[in-house]
Amino acid sequence: MKTSWRSASLVATGAALLALTTACGQDKGDQSATGQNVGNASQAQGGYGSSGSDAYGSSGDGSASPAAKAESAGQLAAWDSKKLGKVLTDSAGMTLYRFDKDTAKPPKSNCDEACLKTWPAVPASGAKAATGVDSSLLGSVTAADGTKQLTVAGWPVYRYAMDTSPGDAKGQGVGGVWYAAAPDGKKASPAAAAAPADPKGLSTRNDPKLGEIVVDKNGMTVYRFLKDSAWPIKSNCVGACATKWPAVEPVAKNDTKNIPLKGFMTFTRPDGSKQQTLNCWPVYTFSGDKKPGDTNGQGVGGTWYAASPEGKPVGAPK
Numbered sequence: 001m002k003t004s005w006r007s008a009s010l011v012a013t014g015a016a017l018l019a020l021t022t023a024c025g026q027d028k029g030d031q032s033a034t035g036q037n038v039g040n041a042s043q044a045q046g047g048y049g050s051s052g053s054d055a056y057g058s059s060g061d062g063s064a065s066p067a068a069k070a071e072s073a074g075q076l077a078a079w080d081s082k083k084l085g086k087v088l089t090d091s092a093g094m095t096l097y098r099f100d101k102d103t104a105k106p107p108k109s110n111c112d113e114a115c116l117k118t119w120p121a122v123p124a125s126g127a128k129a130a131t132g133v134d135s136s137l138l139g140s141v142t143a144a145d146g147t148k149q150l151t152v153a154g155w156p157v158y159r160y161a162m163d164t165s166p167g168d169a170k171g172q173g174v175g176g177v178w179y180a181a182a183p184d185g186k187k188a189s190p191a192a193a194a195a196p197a198d199p200k201g202l203s204t205r206n207d208p209k210l211g212e213i214v215v216d217k218n219g220m221t222v223y224r225f226l227k228d229s230a231w232p233i234k235s236n237c238v239g240a241c242a243t244k245w246p247a248v249e250p251v252a253k254n255d256t257k258n259i260p261l262k263g264f265m266t267f268t269r270p271d272g273s274k275q276q277t278l279n280c281w282p283v284y285t286f287s288g289d290k291k292p293g294d295t296n297g298q299g300v301g302g303t304w305y306a307a308s309p310e311g312k313p314v315g316a317p318k
Contacts (some may be wrong), residue, residue, distance in 0.1 A: 007203060010074065041054075060139040072126035073150060075208050076133070077219070077293030084169060088130065088152065088181040091208065093166025093291060096122060096157045098187065100177040102110040104154030107141040111158065111255070119158040119171070119178070122147035131205045131219040131292050132182045137185060153185025201251035202276070204258040210314050213306040214259065214278065216285060219292030222248060223284045224313040226303040230280040233267040245297070245304070249273040259309050277309030 081087050088096045097119065101110045111119055114173030124140035129149050141156055143149040149156050160171030160178070171178050180188040201217050214222040223245065227236040237245050250266040264277035275282050285298030286304070297304050298315065305313035 019216040021293050031153075051144070069121070072123050075128045075205075075293050076130040077166070077291055078130050078133075078183040079291045081169065081180075081188070083190070083298075084172060085190045087169065087188045088157070088183050089166070089291070089293075090122070091293060094159055095169045095171065096169050097160055097161055097182050097183070098152075098155045098157060098181045102156050104185070107139060107151045107154045107156065109141055109143045109149055109156040111144065111156070112256045113144045116143060116145050116147075116158075118161045120161070121145070122157045123148040123161060124148045124150040126208070128206060130210060131203075131215055133183045143247050151185075152181060152183075155181065157181055173221060174308050186219050202248075202255045202259050203256065204309055207293075207306070210298070211294065212258075212309060213295075214283070214309055215292070215313055216248060219296050220285050220289055220306045221293075221297065222278075223286055223297050224278075224281055224307045224311065224316075225284065226305070226313060226316060228278070228282045230263070230311075233265075233277060233280050233282065235267075235269055235275060235282040237282075238270055238297075242271075244287050244288065247273065248283045248285060249276065250274045251276050263311065266289070269290050277311070278307055278309070281307070281311040283307050283311070295312075 014127055038090065069273070072088075073096070076096075077089050077093070078086045079089055079093070090096060094136060099109070099119070100107060103110075110119070111123065113293060121143040124138070125148065127138060127218055129135035129138055139151040140148045140156065141151050143156070149185045160168075160174075162168075162170040182188045184199075185264045202222065203217075203236075204212050205215050205219070207213050214221055220305050225235070225237050226247070229236075229287050235247065236248075247269060253264060256264070260279070263277065263281075265280065266274045266276055267282070269275050276281055288294075288296040288300075292295075295306055298306055302317075308314050
């Protein structure tokens with residue numbers, strides 16, 4: 001009788017361990033993923049023109065500033081400005097603007113060709129909605145120079161020739177008609193900055209180079225470390241590494257969007273803190289990412305890669 005009970009107990013224990021192993025890191029030896037191995041996010045190259053003061057931002061002698069190149073906005077993003085609130089940017093972090101003399105219903109650009117030399121129309125081609133923004137808000141309209149111009153909630157959007165670096169917003173308020181755009185197409189405002197963040201603790205976004213990757217509630221890219229293990233669950237990023245690559249804190253299962261719940265669990269790190277996993281793989285953010293949409297940690301040291309919803313390292317060598 002005792003022997004039978006002991007045998008049954010061992011069978012039950014073995015079955016439980018097998019189930020957990022199946023749920024966690026079944027692909028622990030699989031480094032494959034979709035997407036490409038890329039470096040840091042692109043940065044703005046060169047300037048967008050000289051100073052100006054009238055409604056079109058023209059220079060003091062009445063001539064228009066040199067035009068910026070009509071480059072695709074790529075993956076749109078939003079950054080929190082203490083003065084302006086949530087500001088819509090292109091993939092290089094350059095501020096995007098709207099013009100009060102335009103209309104959204106119907107969408108129409110009233111910035112003529114002279115105006116477009118200082119306020120270049122943002123091409124609609126290749127633009128992707130910012131994290132947490134409905135992609136249906138994006139559209140297009142034909143600008144005066146023939147550009148198929150990006151619209152957000154019907155409002156045509158522009159860059160400004162005087163902005164030379166990511167984060168510049170020198171076009172704010174020019175002529176009393178030009179204003180930084182918010183991610184929903186409205187004018188950026190401090191009130192919008194005070195609005196609560198997307199409540200989803202973990203969700204996904206479509207990166208133009210990497211495909212679908214995981215982001216935290218602030219829209220920051222989530223990463224995998226190839227030196228970690230999923231079974232047993234273990235983080236090998238400690239000490240100085242943990243400062244540079246902060247562990248993603250535990251997230252409730254009902255506080256996710258587009259995240260598979262297989263192997264979605266937490267574990268205890270060497271310092272006693274809790275860390276979230278995707279398919280049992282520990283996940284992190286990167287201190288070198290400064291704004292939503294940044295992927296500056298991609299490929300660092302050949303060991304750090306953006307995480308897919310299934311917990312795979314996107315772009316890692318097979």
